[in-house]
Amino acid sequence: MRLIIGNKKYSGWSLRAWLFARYFNIPFEEIRLPIYTSAFDEQIPTYSPAGKVPVLHDNDCIIWDSLAICEYLNEVHLAGKGLPSDIYARAQARAISAEMHSGFAELRKELPLNCAYDKGAVSINPLAKRDVQRICEIWRTYRTLYGQQGNFLFGDFSLADAMYAPVAIRFHIYEIPLATTERAYLNTLLALPAMQEWIQAGRAETDVLPSEER
Numbered sequence: 001m002r003l004i005i006g007n008k009k010y011s012g013w014s015l016r017a018w019l020f021a022r023y024f025n026i027p028f029e030e031i032r033l034p035i036y037t038s039a040f041d042e043q044i045p046t047y048s049p050a051g052k053v054p055v056l057h058d059n060d061c062i063i064w065d066s067l068a069i070c071e072y073l074n075e076v077h078l079a080g081k082g083l084p085s086d087i088y089a090r091a092q093a094r095a096i097s098a099e100m101h102s103g104f105a106e107l108r109k110e111l112p113l114n115c116a117y118d119k120g121a122v123s124i125n126p127l128a129k130r131d132v133q134r135i136c137e138i139w140r141t142y143r144t145l146y147g148q149q150g151n152f153l154f155g156d157f158s159l160a161d162a163m164y165a166p167v168a169i170r171f172h173i174y175e176i177p178l179a180t181t182e183r184a185y186l187n188t189l190l191a192l193p194a195m196q197e198w199i200q201a202g203r204a205e206t207d208v209l210p211s212e213e214r
């Protein structure tokens, strides 16, 4: 199986699929294609009909979207253990994953993912603040409901945690103030060995994309 990803420094969509596979020790070959380069533009059509990363190749099966990749890995390689076993919790995990996948545009714009960013707090506009508040509400709600079953949103690590992992890096690097429950969850995500591996690799990358720098 091959997972084509973007720069570890900048590509939050790539991180979601990569982290999900890595957390569950699903073996894959990693191919890194730095985004917004001529090499990316030349090579991506050979990997993805959508022209974006991440994209997964599993024999003849090509899956070109982070959420679809995680769902596929969950079904084919994890026998479903990448989502909560309870049907209600599973539906909620899918709802908050979809909410992340299709929403929070202001937050993405205002707080671009950049593993190497080290200039501290920034001011953010009211719309991005609203996104931050909604994410905090999601984290608090599910940590309160499922906190007794483990350290992640639904107790055990699931697809929902993979979807929110890039936001944890954003909140950390831009020093977003957080309440105790949200701070503890963020620390749990950041402490994952796979997250540390990704962040260190991202920090070591030398490419600079002005559009992703603040």
Ligand SMILES: N[C@@H](CCC(=O)N[C@@H](CS)C(=O)NCC(=O)O)C(=O)O
Pocket: 006, 010, 011, 012, 013, 014, 035, 036, 051, 052, 053, 054, 064, 065, 066, 067, 101
């Ligand atoms: N909805 C897609 C979004 C993928 C996406 O936007 N990927 C960005 C990198 S983070 C990309 O490939 N950008 C390069 C380009 O658009 O040329 C997913 O969930 O995988």
